[in-house]
Amino acid sequence: MKVKEMMKFAWDNYKQYALGKNELRPLTKNGHIGNMFGGLRGATVVDALDTLYIMELEEEFQEAKKWVERSFDLNVNGEASLFEVNIRYIGGLLAAYYLTGEEVFKSKALELGEKLLPAFNTPTGIPRGVINLGSGMSWSWGWASAGSSILAEFGTLHLEFLHLSELSGNPVFAEKVTNIRKVLNRVEKPQGLYPNFLSPVTGNWVQHHVSIGGLGDSFYEYLIKSWLMSDKKDSEAKKMYDDALEAIEKHLVKKSAGGLTYIAEWRGGVLDHKMGHLACFSGGMIALGAEHAGEGRKQHYMDLAAEITNTCHESYARSDTKLGPEAFRFDTGTEAMATRLSERYYILRPEVVESYMYMWRLTHDPKYRQWGWEAVKALEKHCRVEAGFSGIRDVYTTTPTHDNMQQSFFLAETLKYLYLLFCEDDVLSLDDWVFNTEAHPLPVNHTNFKAKANVQ
Numbered sequence: 001m002k003v004k005e006m007m008k009f010a011w012d013n014y015k016q017y018a019l020g021k022n023e024l025r026p027l028t029k030n031g032h033i034g035n036m037f038g039g040l041r042g043a044t045v046v047d048a049l050d051t052l053y054i055m056e057l058e059e060e061f062q063e064a065k066k067w068v069e070r071s072f073d074l075n076v077n078g079e080a081s082l083f084e085v086n087i088r089y090i091g092g093l094l095a096a097y098y099l100t101g102e103e104v105f106k107s108k109a110l111e112l113g114e115k116l117l118p119a120f121n122t123p124t125g126i127p128r129g130v131i132n133l134g135s136g137m138s139w140s141w142g143w144a145s146a147g148s149s150i151l152a153e154f155g156t157l158h159l160e161f162l163h164l165s166e167l168s169g170n171p172v173f174a175e176k177v178t179n180i181r182k183v184l185n186r187v188e189k190p191q192g193l194y195p196n197f198l199s200p201v202t203g204n205w206v207q208h209h210v211s212i213g214g215l216g217d218s219f220y221e222y223l224i225k226s227w228l229m230s231d232k233k234d235s236e237a238k239k240m241y242d243d244a245l246e247a248i249e250k251h252l253v254k255k256s257a258g259g260l261t262y263i264a265e266w267r268g269g270v271l272d273h274k275m276g277h278l279a280c281f282s283g284g285m286i287a288l289g290a291e292h293a294g295e296g297r298k299q300h301y302m303d304l305a306a307e308i309t310n311t312c313h314e315s316y317a318r319s320d321t322k323l324g325p326e327a328f329r330f331d332t333g334t335e336a337m338a339t340r341l342s343e344r345y346y347i348l349r350p351e352v353v354e355s356y357m358y359m360w361r362l363t364h365d366p367k368y369r370q371w372g373w374e375a376v377k378a379l380e381k382h383c384r385v386e387a388g389f390s391g392i393r394d395v396y397t398t399t400p401t402h403d404n405m406q407q408s409f410f411l412a413e414t415l416k417y418l419y420l421l422f423c424e425d426d427v428l429s430l431d432d433w434v435f436n437t438e439a440h441p442l443p444v445n446h447t448n449f450k451a452k453a454n455v456q
Helices: 002-018 043-054 058-071 082-100 103-120 158-168 172-186 217-229 235-251 277-290 298-317 351-363 367-383 408-421 449-453
Strands: 023-025 030-032 079-081 130-132 205-207 253-255 261-263 265-267 270-272 274-276 327-329 433-435 441-443
Touching: 002 023, 002 030, 002 043, 002 058, 002 367, 002 408, 023 043, 043 058, 043 082, 043 408, 058 103, 079 082, 082 103, 082 158, 082 408, 082 441, 103 130, 103 158, 103 172, 158 172, 158 217, 158 441, 172 235, 217 235, 217 277, 217 433, 235 253, 235 277, 261 298, 274 277, 274 298, 277 298, 277 351, 298 351, 298 367, 351 367, 351 408, 367 408
Parallel strands: none
Antiparallel strands: 023 030, 079 130, 253 261, 265 270, 274 327, 433 441
16 A cells, blocks of 8 residues: 555655654755754654554564664653653553553653653643753743743643553543643633633733634644543533534634635634644544534534535645645635745645545545545655655745655654545544544543454
């Protein structure tokens, strides 16, 4: 299968030129460390573990596991993003453990989880965004307004932290994320919407910017997924999701002159008619939640999910490379296209194919596989280079410049979602698994994991 071959190519080149670094730079054939993970290494290894496993790339999986056993060092100093370490490293290790039962993944996940706890030492218990994994010092991102914490970051810990408590028997992880919910339920929501910046000191919103794209996105995803992962027992999460989605639909969902449904951003009551690539996960999320919407609402939400997914497909179809830009707009004559040079890039992001995968599994409309195949061909044509895959700087030119970066999420998410789009539905069945925001599968309600993995 083509997607499996792409994964092997991406992994083999990472292994050859960058093993132990965080990402491969495929043009210069070397590794990149970056400063997002606070001195942790091997982001691509940990992110790729479960994808290698489900694609039955057994030899490659063993190489990755061996690296984790022998070389993955958690005693590091540096500025780590709490959010990125949680979704990529902890999510990746948990998924690898649940798929294989190998203890090494569990013990590393728990050890790393412990190192994140000091970030929650704030007056409200809302964690700060950056933590030094060695000293436990934490602080807020310099660019976040007035020392605030970011909705998508502190709202995207719930799934993993519940599993950390489950596996360790230590309730502290679950308590941390339950407290975040309490703070969010207490604070007043403008128009029922959740702004992106909250003060970890006062527990109040810092500015009224609302987005379903970056800064907000995965908070909403984790509400519906928390409910599904709890085997539909976490009714608080379901209610928060339903209420938030209702407010989003009322205030942010718009239809363009050309008939495309999109989700605008909201700045203190003023709409910004743009949608980020990151917001394109929402088609899949709304479809996933539609199944369980109230009386007569299921079809309404399936239609909305299909319309949003179609809009995101248009952002791909309207570019010269057939890959979508980082953000696209609806405020001028052109629709679903980037109007600014700074928004024309594509960094191997998964959100659009993620929605294709959910829409396929929930409707079996063949167009979603067709659209996925278009993306596969475009990735092969424009992003595959001699030694891996690279993002491109401008999707509107057929001779794009490469950015020389094979993102770890390309192996964790983009290729996994494409693979699952073309698999049978019982490979990582949506009844048994919930994907974290980095596409790492976590089991629903701790069913018998090995039996349910169903990976032949």
